Amino acid sequence: MSSHKQTQTRGHAGHSHHHHAHDNTYLLSSNKKDAGVRITRVGLYVNLGMAISKGAGGYVFNSQGNLSDLVSDIMTLATVSWSLKPPSDRFPSGYGKIESLGSLGVSGILLGGGFMMGLSALVALCQQFFPDFAELAAHWGVLPHSHGHHHGADDLGPNINAAWLAGGSILIKEWLYRATLKIALERKSSVLASNAYHHRVDSLTAFVALLMIAGSNVLNNAAWLDPVGGLVISLMVVQAGWGNTKAALFELADVGVEDEMKDNVRKAATKALDTLNTGSAAQHVELRSVQGVKAGQNFLMDVELAAPGTWTIEQTRGVEDLVRERVGAKVRGVKKVRVRFVSKASEQDFMDEFIGPNVSAHSSPEPEEEEHKHDDHDHDHDHVQEKKGANRSARRRK
Known part of the structure; x- marks a missing residue:
C-alpha cells in the first residue's frame, strides 16, 4: 500500500x-490575458472615450459621472492585477485581501453615489412640488451636487437626436455590465461585481435620459420623469452597493x-x-x-x-x-x-488549534516568575545544607 x-x-x-x-x-506576466483585467481595461477605455466625447458635445453623461467611473475602473484594475501576484514572505497567504480592500473602495463609491443620487432626485422633486422647501434648503446650502448619473432637462434639451447618444450608451454599458458580471461570478470577485454594477448604473441612467428625451417631445411637462427615474435607480444602486460593501467587509473579517x-x-x-x-x-x-x-x-x-x-x-x-x-x-x-x-x-476538530486562555503566555506570567523564585530558593537551600555539612565535618576532625 x-x-x-x-x-x-x-x-x-x-x-x-x-x-x-x-x-x-x-x-x-503583464496579465493582459486575464479576463478580469481585460474587461476592466475595456471599461476604462469606454469611460475615457465618453469623458472625451462630453467635451465634444455629448451631454448624456456629465464629467462628474465619468470621473467616478474612471476612478472605479482604475481602482478595480489595480487591485485585480495586484491580487493575482503569487505569495511572498511578507504576504504568505497571497495578495487576495488587496482585492477585498479595493472592493470595499469601489462598492463604497457605488453606495455613496446611490445616496447622493437619491438625495438629488428628492430635492429635484421638492423643487417642482414644494418650491418653498427647496428655497429654504438652497438657502442653508444643503442642496446636493449631482453624482453624475442624474441628468436634468437642461442637460438633455428637447432635441430628439440626443436619443441616439443615449441609446448607444445603453447598449455599450449594458454589454460591459453583463460581460464584467459574468467574469465576476466565475471568479467570485467582489471588486469586479462592484465595477459591473457601476456599468449597470450608467446603463439605467442612460435609459432614464432616453425617457426624458422622449417625454420632452411628447408631453408638455416631463420634468418630473428625470428625478423619479433617478430615485428608482438610486434605490437599486444603494441595494447593490450595500450588498457588495457587506461582502467586502466579511472578506476582510x-x-x-x-x-x-x-x-x-x-x-x-x-x-x-x-x-x-x-x-x-x-x-x-x-x-x-x-x-x-x-x-x-x-x-x-x-x-x-x-x-x-x-x-x-x-x-x-x-x-x-x-x-x-x-x-x-x-x-x-x-x-x-x-x-x-x-x-x-x-475526536479532534479545528477548534483545538486555538490556544485557550488558561495556557496563554499573556494571561498568567506570574507562574513563570514563581518558578524561577522556587528554583532560586531550592538553590539557596542546597547551598545552606552543603555549608552545614561542611561545618559538621570540620567539627568531627577537631
Missing part, C-alpha cells in the same frame, strides 16, 4: 509542479466560505481518497472536516483527514500532496490547501 501511495504521489507531484509553474508564469465551496472541496478530496482507500477499512483515510476563508478571488482552504495512528510521516505526506493537487485542479479559485491529520481514534 505504501508503494502504491508513493507511485500515486509521484504522478501527482509531477502534475503539481507543472500546474504551479504554469500558474506562476501566468501570474507574473475572514468570514468562513460558503457551503457551496466547502461541498466542492469535500467532493474533490473524497474522490482523491477513493483512489487510495483500496485495502482494508482499518487502513482507510477519512475526510473529517473542511473550512476556509476567501481573500479576493483566492480561497484558502483547510482539510482535516483521519488516518491510522500507526502511519508514518511519509505516508501522510503522500496523501496530503494528492488531496492538495486534486482539490486545486478540480475546484476553481482554491489557491491554498492546508491538510491536517488526526488519529482515527481521536
